[in-house]
Amino acid sequence: MPAITGLKRLxxxxxxxxxxxxxxxxxxxxxxxxxxxREAVKSEIRNVTGLDPVLRGTTSVSLFPTGSVTFSDxxxxxxxxxxxxxxxxxxxxxxxxxxxxxxxxxxxxxxxxPRITVTIDGEGGTNWSPLVEAxxxxxxxxxxxxxxxxxxxxxxGGRVDxxxxxxxxxxxxxxxxxxxxxxxxxxxxxxxxxxxxxxxPVDTSITLSDFATALQGDKSGFRVRLNGAPAKVTxxxxxxxxxRLKVDGALSADAASLRRLLAWTGQKPLxxxxxxxxxxKAQTNIVGGTIALTAAxxxxxxxxxxxxLTFATDGRQTWQGTLAxxxxxxxxxxxxxxxxxxxEREWSRLPFDVDGLSNFDxxxxxxxxxxxxxxxxxxxxxxxxxMRSGKLTITVGEAVAFGGVIKGSLGxxxxxxxxxxxxxxxxxxxxxxxxxxxxxGIRRIEGxxxxxxxxxxSGATVLGLTRTLNGNVSMxxxxxxxxGLNVEQLLRRLERRPLSGGNEFRTGRTPFEKLSVQIKxxxxxATVDDVSxxxxxxxxxxxxxxxxxxxxxxxxxxxxxxxxxxxxxGFDLPFxxxxxxxxxxxxxxxxxxxxxxxxxxxxxxxxxxQRTRDAVRSAIEKLSGGKLAAPEGEPAEKSPAQ
Numbered sequence: 001m002p003a004i005t006g007l008k009r010l011x012x013x014x015x016x017x018x019x020x021x022x023x024x025x026x027x028x029x030x031x032x033x034x035x036x037x038r039e040a041v042k043s044e045i046r047n048v049t050g051l052d053p054v055l056r057g058t059t060s061v062s063l064f065p066t067g068s069v070t071f072s073d074x075x076x077x078x079x080x081x082x083x084x085x086x087x088x089x090x091x092x093x094x095x096x097x098x099x100x101x102x103x104x105x106x107x108x109x110x111x112x113x114p115r116i117t118v119t120i121d122g123e124g125g126t127n128w129s130p131l132v133e134a135x136x137x138x139x140x141x142x143x144x145x146x147x148x149x150x151x152x153x154x155x156x157g158g159r160v161d162x163x164x165x166x167x168x169x170x171x172x173x174x175x176x177x178x179x180x181x182x183x184x185x186x187x188x189x190x191x192x193x194x195x196x197x198x199x200x201p202v203d204t205s206i207t208l209s210d211f212a213t214a215l216q217g218d219k220s221g222f223r224v225r226l227n228g229a230p231a232k233v234t235x236x237x238x239x240x241x242x243x244r245l246k247v248d249g250a251l252s253a254d255a256a257s258l259r260r261l262l263a264w265t266g267q268k269p270l271x272x273x274x275x276x277x278x279x280x281k282a283q284t285n286i287v288g289g290t291i292a293l294t295a296a297x298x299x300x301x302x303x304x305x306x307x308x309l310t311f312a313t314d315g316r317q318t319w320q321g322t323l324a325x326x327x328x329x330x331x332x333x334x335x336x337x338x339x340x341x342x343x344e345r346e347w348s349r350l351p352f353d354v355d356g357l358s359n360f361d362x363x364x365x366x367x368x369x370x371x372x373x374x375x376x377x378x379x380x381x382x383x384x385x386x387m388r389s390g391k392l393t394i395t396v397g398e399a400v401a402f403g404g405v406i407k408g409s410l411g412x413x414x415x416x417x418x419x420x421x422x423x424x425x426x427x428x429x430x431x432x433x434x435x436x437x438x439x440x441g442i443r444r445i446e447g448x449x450x451x452x453x454x455x456x457x458s459g460a461t462v463l464g465l466t467r468t469l470n471g472n473v474s475m476x477x478x479x480x481x482x483x484g485l486n487v488e489q490l491l492r493r494l495e496r497r498p499l500s501g502g503n504e505f506r507t508g509r510t511p512f513e514k515l516s517v518q519i520k521x522x523x524x525x526a527t528v529d530d531v532s533x534x535x536x537x538x539x540x541x542x543x544x545x546x547x548x549x550x551x552x553x554x555x556x557x558x559x560x561x562x563x564x565x566x567x568x569x570g571f572d573l574p575f576x577x578x579x580x581x582x583x584x585x586x587x588x589x590x591x592x593x594x595x596x597x598x599x600x601x602x603x604x605x606x607x608x609x610q611r612t613r614d615a616v617r618s619a620i621e622k623l624s625g626g627k628l629a630a631p632e633g634e635p636a637e638k639s640p641a642q
Contacts, residue, residue, distance in 0.1 A: 037061045040104035041069045041092045048106075048150060048182060050138025051076050051131060053090065067094030067104075074111075076131060084128050088113040108152040113159075114176075120164040132215060139183070139212035153180040155193070173197050178204065183211040198264055202228035217241035222249075230264040231255040235284065247286035251293070254279040258300065268359050274332030276301050282309070289314035298323065301332050305366070317360040327370040328381075334373060339462050347463040347549065352419040354412065358390035376401065376438050390414050396425070402438075403448070404430030418460035423471075427451040432477055442582055447480015447515070455521060466548045467524040477515030485510050485586060488538045491561045491571055511535050524548045528555060537562050546581060553581050 038059050046052050057073030069092045076085040089112040098105040119127045158176030162169065178193025189211035194203050208214045209221035219240040226233040237249015255261040258278035262268070282296035293309040305328075309321035338348045364385045371378035379400030386393045391413040399406040408425035427435055428450050435451065437443040452474045459465035486508030510533075518530045524547065531542035539562060544555030555577040579585045 037067075037094075037104050038069055038071075041094075041106055044104070044106045044150070045090075045092070045109065050134045052134075068092065069094070083117065084131055085111075085114060085116050087111040087115070106150040108150050108154065110154040110156060111158070113157045114155055116158065116160045118160065118162045120162075122165050136212075136215040139215060151182045153182055154178070155180070160195075171197075175201070187211060187213075189214075197228075198266075200228050200230055200264060202226050214239075214241075229256075230261045237284070239286075244288050245286065247284065249284050250281075251284040252279075252281045268355055272333045272337055273335040274301050276332070293321075296321075296323075301329070303328050305368075318363070319360060320363045322365045323367075325366070325368040327372070328366075328368040329372045331372060331374050346551070347461075347466055349461050349463050351417075351460050352462075354390075354414045354419045357387060357392050357412070357414055360387075361389075362387035362392075371399070374438075376434075378406075402427065402430035402435040404428050404435075406430075408453075415458050416460075418458060418464065420456070420458040421465060422456040423453055425451075425453045427453075432475075432480060433483075444483050444485075445477065445480060445515070446483060446509075447477045447512070449475060449477035449480070449515065451475045457524075463549060469521050469524050469548055471521050473517070473519040473521065473526070475515070475517040477512070477517075480512055480515065482510040482512070482533070484508075487540065487559050487586075488535070488561070490588070491538070491559055491573055510538065510540075512538075519546075521548070531555075531557070542577070544577075551581050553577050553579060553584050 038061060042053065042055070053071070054075040055071050055073075056075060057071065059072070060070045062068050062070075071090040071092075072088065074087045074090040075083050091110040091112065092106045093108055093110070095105040095107045117127065155176050155178045158178070160173040160176060162171045162173075164170075173195045175196040176193070178191050178195070181188070181190040181192075183189050187210045189208040191206045192204070194201055196202070203226070205223070205225040207223045211220075214220040214222070217240060219238050221238050222236075224233070224235045231253055232255070233251075233253045235247075235249050235251050237247060239245070239247040239249075255278045257276050259275040261278065262275070277300070279299040280293075280296065282293035285292045285294070289312060291311040291313070293311075296307055296309055298305050298307075298309075303325060305323040305325040307321060307323035309319065309323075312318040312320075338350065362385055365383075366385070367380075367382045369380055371381045381399040381401075382397040383399070384395045384397065386395070391411065393412075394410045396406055396408055396410075405428045406425060407428075408423070410425070411420075411422035413420045429448055430451065432445045432447050432449050432451075433443055436445055439453075452472070455469055455471035455473070457465045457467075457469040459468055484507065487510045489508060512533045512535045514532075514534045516530065516532045517528075520527045520529060526546040526548055528542060528544050528546065531540075533540040533542075539560045540557060542555050542557035544553070544557075546553045546555070557575055557577070559573050559575060561571040573588050575586055575588045577584050577586050
């Protein structure tokens with residue numbers, strides 16, 4: 001019973017205290033005039049921020065059960081279109097206990113649906129300059145410190161519009177819900193919350209170590225953190241505004257897809273594939289519109305590189321830098337580039353996509369100990385990429401590949417609705433089978449050699465580009481063989497039995513000691529000026545043409561057996577090579593074989609006689625029961641009526 005009595009007394013005491021408090025608030029709400037509260041709140045806002053709000057709407061004061069003052073249609077600075085800040089409502093919440101004592105103290109301020117406008121003219125002036133001057137005077141260190149009742153300003157449902165006449169930049173941030181930790185007690189300033197930029201919510205945190213110093217343009221520490229689906233970015237360091245913007249600090253950034261990040265920021269990435277997982281850590285120095293990244297560690301699509309990068313935003317955007325890597329896999333960037341169609345027999349008809357070449361300029365030097373491009377493996381490689389006004393040039397200073405060394409350049413530029421390509425490459429002492437196989441899809445030449453390629457063309461597709469190719473191709477091979485052809489075996493068999501058949505010559509190898517190829521290309525037609533092959537027992541000469549768009553060969557040549565024991569020479573056989581260049585057909589001259597045949601040569605000579613031909617034709621007509629057409633060049637047989 002005593003315990004129950006004690007609880008009743010405690011409950012009665014609490015009820016009495018609450019009743020007294022609410023009663024006091026009710027009395028205060030009657031005794032304190034609303035106009036006085038409104039003016040006190042306005043004065044407190046002016047004291048804390050140094051800004052004088054323009055109250056263009058109605059004002060409501062509520063002191064019971066909690067104290068708050070609501071101003072509608074509030075503006076800071078000008079009241080026209082260049083007004084730096086306007087809000088639907090400004091709500092100031094009052095402290096509880098000072099209000100009981102009859103004093104008005106603001107605990108925090110909330111701006112509902114604020115609209116912040118930042119305009120920058122061609123000379124760098126901004127509509128926020130008067131407000132910044134007012135803030136600077138309010139936080140002037142030389143002035144005596146004044147007590148500030150509140151240190152938090154909330155932005156609810158805000159919007160920021162940024163326009164720059166000098167750079168033609170227009171950005172909009174929406175759904176801004178942030179809390180500003182105003183430097184009422186300490187010197188620091190912090191802003192934390194979430195914004196929506198280009199449709200993506202981004203958690204944002206900004207901290208200034210010395211707000212007053214930052215307002216004056218002097219050096220101040222800062223930290224910026226952005227965390228959203230497109231990317232995570234952290235910049236920690238110091239900055240100053242005098243005489244121009246200067247930032248020093250440590251930068252870290254990562255994104256699940258660099259391609260998506262570029263698209264989110266309004267940039268179009270380079271054509272091709274890749275540009276996926278991305279991470280960057282670097283010391284950052286920003287002076288004006290130039291961003292320098294030193295001691296940079298860059299990761300992209302599983303590749304890691306170190307070096308320096310510079311990004312200039314004054315005028316046209318320009319990237320410059322030098323990067324070094326242990327190993328690079330460039331396969332993702334060429335994975336979408338298809339030279340051949342799905343059937344692997346025709347050139348691709350897919351249109352080129354080179355729009356990304358005109359977005360910025362590039363001057364990048366890259367070196368790596370190992371490079372992978374598809375199935376091709378390269379050793380020590382040093383390259384430079386230069387892009388100016390939509391023209392990309394990749395210079396290969398040196399690349400150890402295919403057992404040899406590659407040097408030269410590749411050029412790509414947009415031309416109308418298509419692309420223009422220029423290639424000048426030199427392959428020294430390379431493995432011919434792997435090199436030619438990777439370049440042209442032909443794996444029929446073994447050995448070591450040198451290749452020189454100088455070609456240019458243009459078109460909307462790979463097929464269209466092959467129709468306009470012009471230039472030269474040369475090759476010098478040593479100590480190798482032609483695979484899939486056994487020319488020496490064929491010649492020796494035909495030398496013994498000229499009319500023997502069989503296709504065994506389409507298998508095996510034709511060894512050579514020296515191979516020389518000279519080709520001129522004009523409008524997609526490759527003219528074979530000279531192809532000579534020399535082996536221990538064989539010589540081969542070839543001339544003709546090849547259609548690059550249709551990938552067909554039409555060549556004529558002579559194969560000769562070398563017989564050191566025969567003073568009159570060896571066996572010579574003219575032949576033709578026709579068909580697709582990845583599987584051509586070699587056909588010997590039948591007349592030469594007939595002439596060399598001891599049994600068929602007399603018949604061949606007899607057929608030269610007109611009467612013999614007529615007799616043979618008459619016999620065939622009797623056996624077949626029909627008339628044969630007259631051979632080309634002979635008059636048709638006259639009928640009896642004639």
